[in-house]
Amino acid sequence: MTTRRSFLAGLGAAGGVLSLPGLARAIQETSSPYRRPKLKITDVRTAQVMAHGHQVHVRIYTDQGLIGQGEATDAAVGTPPLMQGPLKRLLVGQDPLNVDNLFERLRTQGIFAGAQAGQYVTALTGIEIALWDLAGKALGLPVYQLLGGKMRDKIRVYCDSQTEDPDDPQAKEKLGGIRDMGFTAVKIDVDERDDPNRWDAVNWTASNAEIDKMIRKIAFVREFFPKRVDLAVDMHGRYDMTTGKRVAKEAEAFKLLFLEEPVPPENVDAMRDIRESTSTPICCGENLYLRHGFRELLEKRAADIIMPDIQKCGGLLESRKIADMAHTYYVPFAPHCVVSPIGTMASAHVCAAVPNFLVLEWHWIQRLPLWKSFVKEGEIIEKGWITVSDRPGLGVEMNEEGARRAQIKGTPWFEPTA
Numbered sequence: 001m002t003t004r005r006s007f008l009a010g011l012g013a014a015g016g017v018l019s020l021p022g023l024a025r026a027i028q029e030t031s032s033p034y035r036r037p038k039l040k041i042t043d044v045r046t047a048q049v050m051a052h053g054h055q056v057h058v059r060i061y062t063d064q065g066l067i068g069q070g071e072a073t074d075a076a077v078g079t080p081p082l083m084q085g086p087l088k089r090l091l092v093g094q095d096p097l098n099v100d101n102l103f104e105r106l107r108t109q110g111i112f113a114g115a116q117a118g119q120y121v122t123a124l125t126g127i128e129i130a131l132w133d134l135a136g137k138a139l140g141l142p143v144y145q146l147l148g149g150k151m152r153d154k155i156r157v158y159c160d161s162q163t164e165d166p167d168d169p170q171a172k173e174k175l176g177g178i179r180d181m182g183f184t185a186v187k188i189d190v191d192e193r194d195d196p197n198r199w200d201a202v203n204w205t206a207s208n209a210e211i212d213k214m215i216r217k218i219a220f221v222r223e224f225f226p227k228r229v230d231l232a233v234d235m236h237g238r239y240d241m242t243t244g245k246r247v248a249k250e251a252e253a254f255k256l257l258f259l260e261e262p263v264p265p266e267n268v269d270a271m272r273d274i275r276e277s278t279s280t281p282i283c284c285g286e287n288l289y290l291r292h293g294f295r296e297l298l299e300k301r302a303a304d305i306i307m308p309d310i311q312k313c314g315g316l317l318e319s320r321k322i323a324d325m326a327h328t329y330y331v332p333f334a335p336h337c338v339v340s341p342i343g344t345m346a347s348a349h350v351c352a353a354v355p356n357f358l359v360l361e362w363h364w365i366q367r368l369p370l371w372k373s374f375v376k377e378g379e380i381i382e383k384g385w386i387t388v389s390d391r392p393g394l395g396v397e398m399n400e401e402g403a404r405r406a407q408i409k410g411t412p413w414f415e416p417t418a
């Protein structure tokens, strides 16, 4: 009778190949052996820059000499004492490769200290991104690989133009510059604090003249670019619901990529009412935090598109989780992004890994020399696209000399603190 053992032995003898234990050994030898690096966190340090607002760069140091870097923004003012205080106290001595475990512990230890949103979550975000960079470097893998792998090699980027005024004699020249850079999507701002047509300095109910001006701006930029270039419009969450509905309605003819934050972010029902009133796609979420902040928005179908800010909403894996939640509602993911090439490349890794990615923001056209000199890799956007780095970690490295030109005076530059 032929047993399994004798079959394999026969196979080995007949073919000159190996027996089962030999085969297993051969497979093990040609595969990567399991060599999980043993690292311990030793320090957390920060640097602060003023670029598109206040940005905090954070570095996590280890006993093996490996360093991870991250970036936090928008709600980053005041985060260095959090990063170097309660967050560092928990991190020192820990294994940095348990990223999600550390994230959860840091977050839940702060439940009574504001860990639901704002500065606490933004501080945690910078740390989380630095941990992923560290994990990638330790394992020799790009971060997208650790987030589940790549859906796409290139990330489509839109340019926040900050040029929309038809009465600006240089507007066409500036828009021409954006067109020549090859962007396939552009965003403009239509909210105007100092519009002489405003009747009241506090109330944001737009007058007819204000709304007419907003529509003129949209028409002007829409007409400038060819149809294949998408146009998005931001209202910065300043207006009331009546204004939001009117602008969304009047903008319908322009087939916008999206209208962003027509009303403030706190009242999800108001956002839903606007969405239901118009065919203009409504996008929001840059002022929401964690998965928990997006749950109600998605459940109430209040947004056509979501735009978490990956450098403040919780970081790379948290953004992936938010994108996945949105995907179950068939809602695309178009992250807000105003950070340096370090944070932008970090965002690109998430955008590469999620199925429902739409487009990523870029907001540094007014500071191109700083943008191009911030990392050693130089310009990372080519014709409106970012090629996701295949190098270990985030894949970009700060060029200290270039970045330091934006250092906030009197703040430490990755110097150790007590």
Ligand code: MG
Pocket: 234, 236, 260, 261, 286
């Ligand atoms: Mg915005």
